[in-house]
Amino acid sequence: MKPPAQRLAWNEPNALDTLAAWLLAILWILPLAYAVWTAFHPSEYSTRFSLLAPLTLDNFRRAWQAAPFARYFLNTTLLVLMILAVQLVLATLAAYAFARYRFRGRNVAFALVLVQLMIMPDILLVENYRTMAQLGLVDTLVAIGLPYFASAFAIFLLRQTFMGIPKELDEAARVEGASALQTLWRVYVPLARPVYTAFALVSISFHWNNFLWPLIITNSVNARPLTVGLQVFSSPDQGVDWSVITAATLMTSAPLLVAFLLFQRQFVQSFMRAGIK
């Protein structure tokens, strides 16, 4: 981030741009704003806008009681942290091997990793379900996470970063008697910290939001993450009213939304960093 010494006034957005940009932004934020309105007001105000409408938290209370959201929150949190932890460890080891070792079959191995960038686990539902059934893991948190544990994206990202770290640092550590794993832990991991943060944010938001695979592989409250729980809860046949559904919807998105508002800059930068190869 390096703002030029002095921005030229030339070509800056004019009033018309500003107006259009704001209109688009309001349009973009409208669904969320509307959900907030509905969730915090009694249901009779869900389609009637009045500044005098009383505020209430009742919808949240009713949603919380109507479905085991506490359990869903716990499941999602455990799931997201488990996936992230395993991803980071496995990807760090693999990326280090690719970045600093020369061995026969390295290119083939790397190509095999990159295959996952093309064929994401979200598509191979039938076979992966079968595997989980054979392993007896259906309806467990581990089953939701397993296909994502080895992340080609994380390996790729970390390998690029590790390759940018001067070899001299590695050699200096070796001379002082550090083993490969010690070098990795003391030299590479600390230097790659921003990339770890970036990947963590991307991974957490992806798995917090992931739906199709968890839907298929879970069938009880024990393992269901928030997204699937919300979908079960807000199905049309459940007969809950809109205010309660929007309250549940906001609850589900709240942790990410709050994190995003607090760490907006980091979020945006991490997506940038993660996206640019």
Add this chain to the structure above:
Amino acid sequence: MTAGRGDSAAAGSHAAIHAWLLLLPALVLLAAFTHWPTVATFVDSFYSTPRGARPAVWVGAENYQAMAADPVFWKAVANNLWFAGATIPLSIGLALVMALWVNERIAGRAFLRMAYFTPTVLPMIAVANIWLFFYTPQYGLLEQFTGALGLPSHNWLGDQRTALACITVVAVWKEAGFFMIFYLAALQTLNPSLREAAAIEGASRWYFFRRVQWPLLMPTTLFVLVNAVINAFRMVDHVFVLTRGGPDNASTLLLYHLYEVGFKFWDTAYASALTVVLVVVLASVALFQFFVLDKRVHYK
């Protein structure tokens, strides 16, 4: 390391063992949940679905013939192409405009960035709920708006002509802000002296964009394009909430059809054949990126 013979060769094989040990956990998992299922899916697509006591038997191309004769499959293909054809240009175009705006000193820039990007971090399944409310007949927000304009009531999601368009709108809304980030990143790496030069030359804004910014953004556009194509074939969460593929399959997408066949009708053989189609689509997009677009990036 320039290895000679003897000692260093031994050291080399030692290093190779280390390297493979480091790779092992990741490669085992990749093999188990990406490579093997891909191959198995392909093989299974030539067998029948095992049912009860009857095991799977070789049926050759029967699943594919069934697919060719399946009107829902063709409907899903047509819908998916329509969906891709609409979401890709719309979300990329909007992303570019958003990025050009928030890259400049515009009033309320921080708010604008946040507003555009927020949909990206929210769960699709959650925001689809909100959109469902928007589209609800009689009292939904859209109805209230059109009603105020004196237009007749319309069931947006229940009408075959509008259901797919409604789904498309949600997808564009969700994706534009995400792609904006990549354009924004690219714009910020452009050399500021280009701007100074253009200012001195007195170039118009449109001219500057067309002749300087746009060509320099080309690699980003290609990257975003590939992502957009892939997303167009794997984004289905909102279909579950908004229409469930209906009415009468008017909004079924390929992945949703695959889900229905595999996990509602439990016809796993036919589902495998459908998976093969999706894998081929996604793999060709990715290979196109690797070999045609990204020639300068070497994966070594």
